[in-house]
Amino acid sequence: MHDARHLPRIGRHQLPNRVVLAPMAGVTDRPFRALCRRLGAGLVVGEMVTSDPTLWHTRKSRLRMDHRGEPGPRSVQIAGGDAEMLAEAARLNAAMGAEIIDINMGCPAKKVCNKAAGSALLRDEALVAEIVQAVVAAVEVPVTLKIRTGWCAESNNGVRVARIAEDAGIQALAVHGRHRQQRYAGSAEYDTIAAIKAAVGIPVFANGDIDGPEKARRILDYTGADAVMVGRGAQGNPWIFREIDHYLRHGEPLTPPQDEERAAVLRDHLGALHGFYGDHMGVRIARKHLGWYLAGDVRFDDDGRRALRATFNGLESPPAQRRFIDELFRHDPAATPRHVARAMASDGTCAA
Template sequence: MPDSRPLPQIGRHRLPNRVVLAPMAGVTDRPFRQLCRRLGAGLVVGEMVTSDPSLWHTRKSRQRMDHRGEPGPRTVQIAGGDAAMLAEAARLNAAQGAEIIDINMGCPAKKVCNKAAGSALLRDEALVAEILEAVVAAVDVPVTLKIRTGWCADSNNGLRVARLAESAGIQALAVHGRHRQQRYSGQAEYNTIADIKSRVNIPVFANGDIDSPEKAAFVLDYTGADAVMVGRGAQGNPWIFREIDHYLRHGQALPPPTERERADVLLDHLSALHAFYGETMGVRIARKHLGWYLASDHRLGEGRQRELRAAFNVLQHPAEQYDFIDDLFCPGSGPASSRAANGISAA
């Protein structure tokens, strides 16, 4: 049955549906965010940005903070372990146009946790409260939070952190159904998310292992969450957002994208990467995305996927990548390089 509850709201921003793109370092850059939004994501969250403004001059940070041409609400995720620095980072990002500030307390990466940031913060609830209160007080835009269920199996303190968040004025909470020490191993558990949702009055987004419309519907029903947040399930499969939204609204599955649409979306994505990063870096970054697209194509066995990845990874120029995609999905339809050069896209 369709979910009859009001759609989630973050401050003044009412989301158009219940499907959110999770922030992923090295993945949710501007080209990918724009693609996922076009294919049905109700909200997209950018790659995490360090809270240290002295590092914002680097090319990587400048690109992560680039939201030009994106529809609102523009959501910037900040990461760090110092309350005053996070508050200042929130102020500066809001001044540059961020409409929602998200705080990262969920990243399990060692290089983040070793700096007492990301999910490492869950070990210090007093510091969590200090950070949340400082950031909320620093800006006029809504502040959201992303967490895990806890630091380890013996410290499943997600509910206590959620209550701290609500008390501090956090306006939405995303919960990944694993503790930090699990990283991405095993299966996500949704009991903690359900417990949190039943005990707080702010929107809760369920995250972890959501890779199909049916799984999204199950997780929403099981947890009572207001939306699902999709991360790895969107890598190579940006159509998942419209598929989930359609299934939640109508209870029926959409047909999969045609081969022509798959080719056009891939060509459009690659073209956006080349334009955003420049030809050299764009060609390199396109390789990992192509690998994800191949992995999500269930018609291909692992051996064929490896063969195609190897062939694509030696290509050095955008035109070669375009023609590879067209030959793969729509052989005989003419050179994709000429169509891409003429601005033909999947839009």
């Protein structure tokens, strides 16, 4: 078992392991957070929420800020470029039950950076200092920060930003091993993360291209980081959290989930999406998740996965989507993509 002395602590919150779900807009909604937590994530971070409260009345923002029934610690990520507005957003989220406030300085999306938010803030270290000081002063809950290594290859200022953050009272720091101009291209690098870990005394979470237990172990050993933060590696593979945790604890791989469990998790996830968003929106959001699950299904080749995605994307009701999962995991040599498509076409539940 882990020695609790070596597990990350964020303020008063002791994490149970060293595997964290990264915040991802459009992905880490309440159903996905609950699933990842159940399958071994030691901390889950909600989707990025704008710091502008005048935009919180939208359905998208209301859903992103819905943490009802979630166990703690509830971590909410805020994004923006104005220190006073971010401080007020932090206060309002803490009043609504957020137990950790995370500031986004890592998002590379143009629509975020064009508003001088996300990773664009890394170009202005004085503004970084103003923001983190204002947010830390605004709330009694711990504040964390997510950054990239810098704005561009010529401006890898992650170490300086990390020191600014620690001096301001930031309690933990997640670092994606790319600069902003890379977006998600190329490979993440971990030298800067190692340098940041050596430069600060607060917990550092290594993020970027972590797609399995062995790589997580290598990155922790190489960087000295306190935990790994998994983003895209969890899409369609929520089991990655327990697999990494088991490997870090025991040094051996965990048996992959069998079809029966995979089917049960897909059914539960789809049901949670339908319940959270309502039938119309839930059916549509389920499509991207099913695509990610299929991408990792070794039973089918690329053509088969494409055919299955096309079939699923044509379904318009929760019962049809549930029936698809049943057909997908039928233990029958004839259960090919063509068979699934035929079964769905002949089933009345396919109607909207």
